[in-house]
Amino acid sequence: MRDKLALYFILGSTNTDKNLETILQDAIDGGITLFQFREKGLGAKIGEEKHELAKLLQQICRNAKIPFIVNDDVELALELDADGIHVGQEDEDAQLVRKKIGSDKILGVSAHSVEDVCRAMEAGADYIGLGPIFPTTSKADAKEVQGVKVLKQIRKQGIDIPIVAIGGITEHNARDVILAGADGISVISAIASASDVKNATARLKGMVMHGVK
Structure with missing residues (x-):
C-alpha cells in the first residue's frame, strides 16, 4: 500500500476546465501511483453523466495498471x-463502508488528528489521507491547516498505518512532508492546474523519491 501512495492524484470536473482524460493520461505518464475520482463541488456532474466520466477515467487507469479510487460514493x-473508496x-461511517465493500478493496479515510487516525484504523482503513497540511484552495470545506507537526506526532506514537498527506502540497514542500513521516503526497491543483502536466508530475515524483532517500 505504501508504494501506491507515493504520488496520489485527485481529480474531478470541478478542478479544471481542461479535458480530464488528457490530464489523467499526462499525469500517469509523469509518474502518478494512484488516482482518486472526486466529483464534488459546485457544478459537479451527477447521475449518468458522473457514471460515464468515472468509467472513462477508470479505463485509462486500468490500461496503465494504476489503482482507481472513488471518493465518497459507495454505490458508484x-x-x-x-x-x-x-x-x-x-461522509458515510468508515466501518459501514468497509462492510459494504468487503475486505479485498482499498479503504482510505481522511483524518485531521491522532484520534481520527485511531478511529479509522479500528474501522479497517488501509491508509489515511491526513491534512490539510498546508493552506489549500482546492477544497472549499477544508479543515484547519495542520502543518507537518501532526504527521510527526502520529509517527512518534508508533502509529505505522500508511499515510498520504494532502493540502497545499507542491514540489517545494513535498520533501518536507515525506521527511516528517508521510508515505506519499496527494495533490489536486499541483497537477491539474499545471501548464505542463507531465513535467509537473515528474517533478513532484522526484521530490517524493528524494524525500524517501
Whole structure:
C-alpha cells in the first residue's frame, strides 16, 4: 500500500476546465501511483453523466495498471468494481463502508488528528489521507491547516498505518512532508492546474523519491 501512495492524484470536473482524460493520461505518464475520482463541488456532474466520466477515467487507469479510487460514493465504486473508496470524516461511517465493500478493496479515510487516525484504523482503513497540511484552495470545506507537526506526532506514537498527506502540497514542500513521516503526497491543483502536466508530475515524483532517500 505504501508504494501506491507515493504520488496520489485527485481529480474531478470541478478542478479544471481542461479535458480530464488528457490530464489523467499526462499525469500517469509523469509518474502518478494512484488516482482518486472526486466529483464534488459546485457544478459537479451527477447521475449518468458522473457514471460515464468515472468509467472513462477508470479505463485509462486500468490500461496503465494504476489503482482507481472513488471518493465518497459507495454505490458508484461497487458498480464500477473500483479498486477502492475514500471517505472523509463527514461522509458515510468508515466501518459501514468497509462492510459494504468487503475486505479485498482499498479503504482510505481522511483524518485531521491522532484520534481520527485511531478511529479509522479500528474501522479497517488501509491508509489515511491526513491534512490539510498546508493552506489549500482546492477544497472549499477544508479543515484547519495542520502543518507537518501532526504527521510527526502520529509517527512518534508508533502509529505505522500508511499515510498520504494532502493540502497545499507542491514540489517545494513535498520533501518536507515525506521527511516528517508521510508515505506519499496527494495533490489536486499541483497537477491539474499545471501548464505542463507531465513535467509537473515528474517533478513532484522526484521530490517524493528524494524525500524517501
